[in-house]
Amino acid sequence: MKTIVGVLVLVAAFGLLGCAENPCPDGLKVRGLAPPFGTEQQCLKRDGTAHGPWWRWYDNGQKEAEGQFKDGEMYGTSRSWYETGQKKSEGELGPKGRTGTWTEWHENGAKRSEGGYKENKQHGSSTMWYESGVKSQEGHWKEDLGHGKWVFFHENGQKRAEVSQVNGKASGPALEWHDNGQASAVGQWEAGVSVGEWSCWDPQGAQVDCRK
Secondary structure: OHHHHHHHHHHHHHHHHHHOOOOOOOOOEEEEEOOOOOOEEEEEOOOOOEEEEEEEEOOOOOEEEEEEEEOOEEOEEEEEEOOOOOEEEEEEEEOOEEEEEEEEEOOOOOEEEEEEEEOOEEEEEEEEEOOOOOEEEEEEEEOOEEOEEEEEEOOOOOEEEEEEEEOOEEEEEEEEEOOOOOEEEEEEEEOOEEEEEEEEEOOOOOEEOOOO
16 A cells, blocks of 8 residues: 555646646756755756756755846846745856856844955955944955055944055054054054054043053
8 A cells, every 4th residue: 555655646746747847948948846846947958958947945945046147157146045934145147157256145134244256356446244234344456465554443333444555565654443442553454464553442432551
């Protein structure tokens, strides 16, 4: 009896698979299966080249990621989600990887980061936030290297540090603060190395020795 039931289940499953619609645009075939029978699907040209949309799911059936292929290369809008269903990231892909503005979120739904990319390297303005929603840092990138003014914040919103970077190395005046707003350090950077005399204070404003 169990064998008969098992066979009937398999027959029903294959029947459902056979009736499943092809989610791909006209002229493309699909590889893989969507939940509950699989966790990934991809559209292909007749010669097997990845082309058009693709999807991936977690074991619980929640969508994990989706995107596009163009002649075998990932291209266009790409999105991903946490297993809870909360969106994790969204942005554009070009011939050489990430391009344009990408946005990422914490699992609690708060925005985690937003910034520009050029040929898969961070490029342009960038901002990050704590899970609480408070901004943690903002600045600019130049092909994966910090470049220009950067500002960092404590989780309570107070400014933590301010410094300029040139090709990824701190340069120029440095200013730092405790989370109560009291200045903690003032000094100078040169090509990523602290130079000259620094002045430092404890959270109550008393001057202390600097160890930079």
